[in-house]
Amino acid sequence: MREITFVEAVNEALHEEMARDERVYIFGEDVRVGYGKGGPFGATNGLATRFGPERVIDTPISESAIAGTSVGAALWGMRPVAEIMFSDFLALAMDHIVNSAAKMRYAYAGEATVPVVFRMACGAGVGAALHHSQSPEAWITNVPGLKVVMPSTPADAKGLLKSAIRDDNPVVFFEHKFLYSRLREPVPEGEHLIPLGKADVKRSGEDLTIIAYGAMLQQAMRAADLLNQEGVKVEVLDPRTLVPLDRETILQSVKKTGKVIIVHEAPTFGGFGGEIAALIAEEAFYSLDAPIKRVGAPFTPVPASPILEKFYLPNAEKIVKAAKEIME
Amino acid sequence: MQLNNEFMIQLYRTMLMIRRFEEKALDLKARQIIPGLLHLYIGEEAVATGMCAALRRDDYISSTHRGHGHCIAKGGDISLMMAELLGREKGYCRGKGGSMHIADIDLGILGANGVVAAGMPISGGAALSIKMRGKDQVVACFFGDGGSNQGAFHESLNMAALWKLPVIYVCENNQYAISVAQSRSCSIRDIYLRKDAYEIEGCMVDGNDVLAVYQAAKETVDRARRGEGPTLIECKTYRWRGHYEGEADRTYTYRTKQEIEEWIDRCPIKRFQKVLLDQGVVSQVGLNQIEQEIQSDLQKAMEFAQNCPFPEPQDALKDLYYEE
Structure with a gap:
């Protein structure tokens, strides 16, 4: 099997899901061009060229609105993949992830679905210090209504992200930045799904x-x-x-x-x-x-x-x- | 505005020190001697310099992740800054913060910050404290065109306007929020016009003209000190380097080489050099002398930083809570 890096696996999942379902779109800071590669790590590389700027949307630096706008669009027929550039900035997006996304289906007695994925780069090891290195998964695992995913291998990253995008619940998806370009492993090509909730x-x-x-x-x-x-x-x-x-x-x-x-x-x-x-x-x-x-x-x-x-x-x-x- | 020669030369010296400090940092980063993230201010020196020149030592500033210039302009110690960039024990944050977290509480530098616009409400709080303590200090809050789109911008300006807090909001419009041009991230072209939403004073200045920045700063600082409330100043400038050092945009994907070169031609330091020479404030010999002094100061800072030991690993556990 061919080997690709963790970030290439994430990128491949995004490509495949956007091709599969036109309701899927990318929403975040610097996702279109980034530094010539799609975001600081290249996770959204090539998506804007392939799917157009209407589906790969560079937002202002406005994490609260990135989260809240994604919830609104998800409620009404879209399937946003929102990107919070560093998971430390989850703190700014927290309100709409915790108080909106996580609670809407419950509040509307099962009438609403909020199919949104919040992707974010977490973790230390690259000298990025206090505001760019945290692992905040425990901040939100205590919030009922969210699914929380943290893959450890490129193959899992691809399979879990594809499943997360197809899930009708809000999913917070942590990608460890230390692994992005350092971990290269075999990843199945094409359809490769790993169910959420399976160790x-x-x-x-x-x-x-x-x-x-x-x-x-x-x-x-x-x-x-x-x-x-x-x-x-x-x-x-x-x-x-x-x-x-x-x-x-x-x-x-x-x-x-x-x-x-x-x-x-x-x-x-x-x-x-x-x-x-x-x-x-x-x-x-x-x-x-x-x-x-x-x-x-x-x-x-x-x-x-x-x-x-x-x-x-x-x-x-x-x-x-x-x-x-x-x-x- | 009549300014004495000594003051003008000090403005020049500050701008040049910021430039040379950052060029050194750039070189050290390229050689992987500086770990972690480094966001450079090269090209924007006139903003921090002009603004901080209007402040007193006991005034406060809040900074951004592009904060070296603010720190130097407010009187920060370049030896302690360099030691922090190198992760050393005697750095401003004892090696815990790195470039993005440098602070000097004694100098009223409330800290660089890794979170965009985080300094805005913190500045409001510092100003509220000034008001509650009945002091006449002011706060200069630096943020960027990117930061102006955070919710914290609105919340902070509304509060400061409502309570007439002594804050000067200094928007350093360097035209790019990471890789996104201002025209693609802001609904308006001139960010200072947002002042009208809060019924506060505001103005736009050429951020590459240190005297223009100083003049605007002086007026607004005086107003704030008199208790007349906050101001929104927009300084139009330009970020010469990438968003951070190591940015892989070698093919000019989000801005053109020509655009960058045009702005390099408008270098705030060269421009002020010409003013100084034309007005006879200083001679070329004098400028050379300043350059040498700065190089010598920088050399001393480098020696200090490089001779400074790394922290002990267990120091990672220190200073989390206040203890008697």
Whole structure:
């Protein structure tokens, strides 16, 4: 199978869905030209040339209106793919994602659909500091009415984005910017759909489950390799969709291994890993033979200086350390 | 307006320092010595310089992600700035912020900001505090043509107008919101005309003419100090460099080479140089002397920054909460 990068996979999904359904359109800052490649990362590359400026709309820098306008258009027959350039700016778009998109179907007693996707680049590792590096998934996983997706591989990014665009619910779709051009993997050409709400076991093992998503999947896989050298057979599980969460696959894995580490790049405290840990404690407590471990960032903003950012970020070594604590 | 020679030379010196500081940063970024994101102000120096020259040391400014010029013009320390750009321990943010977050609370620099227009309500708050404390300070709030389209613009100007807050809203119209031309992102051509929506004073000035900026700044700062409320000044200027360093627009996809060159011909520094020479404020020898002094200051700042150690990794955990 041919290999493409994470951002090329995102771009391919957008091309295919726009070709498939003329109601799909792109709405965001700098999406048409960007710096000659479609946005700062090239996610919307070539779309304006192919589909025209009417369907690839450069907005003013107005995140609140990007979100609210998308909700309005989605209510009345369109299928917007809105782009919030950096997920840190989710904070500016939050009102319409949380108070409009998430609640309309409920408020209108099931009469309305809001088929909108809010794509955004998240994550650290590129020295972009406090306002361009956050992993804010836990800000919105507590909002009923939204689906929340965070793919970890190019193939998943393509398959999940295509499904998200076809979904009749509002979907918040996080793309980790560190992976965009750095991760190149096989991706199926043409129709490739991955259902929302379905986790994926990326590696099978019997001794320990590591649950990781976003850029942390790569670190979890590396940790699994390191632990394997010491005879620990690790199962690596990627939830892929955080809401709805694939509880069954998680519980199945933990019941098999009896040990679990949950990894994400956001601060551990108040992070989504706490929800996964609670699920396991409630539903699989008697299968556990060690405490649940979480590996995440410390409870601080993402600092700029490379030495500080490196300290901040979870990585394979920190996962291995946590593993050794519970494998004894 | 009669200005003394010393003041005029100081304006020149500030603009040239901003230019040389950023050229140095550009070079360091190209050689990957500066990590992270870098948004340069080259070509827009007259705006920060003219505006800040009308401010007192105890006045406040809020900045944008293109903030080096504002910081230098308000009296920021270039050694601490350079150390921050290099991610060092003694940088303005102790290496935690980088280019987009430089602040100096003692100098009233309320911070560069990575979020477009975030400085607008923060400026309003600083002005409200001035009013509540009964002081005669003012706030200069820098933002761009892009920032003028955020909801925060409207909310801030309405409040400031309503409560007659001492804020000068300085729109640095460099004509591009990232890669989107102002004509494709603003419903009007002259952003200062939005003043009428709030019934406040406003004007448009040539943002490449430091004396014009200073004159407008002086009048509006005086008004604000007298308690007569906010002003919206639009300074028309141009961003010579890309939105950020590393921008891949080598093929001129969103603006033409000719357009950029035309604006480089209108360089605010060269233009002011000519004024100074024509009026006999300074001789060519004097200008050369200033250039040498700036190079020497910059060299010292570089040495300071490069000799400054990186922070300890655990410093990432410091300074999150106030502790006794």
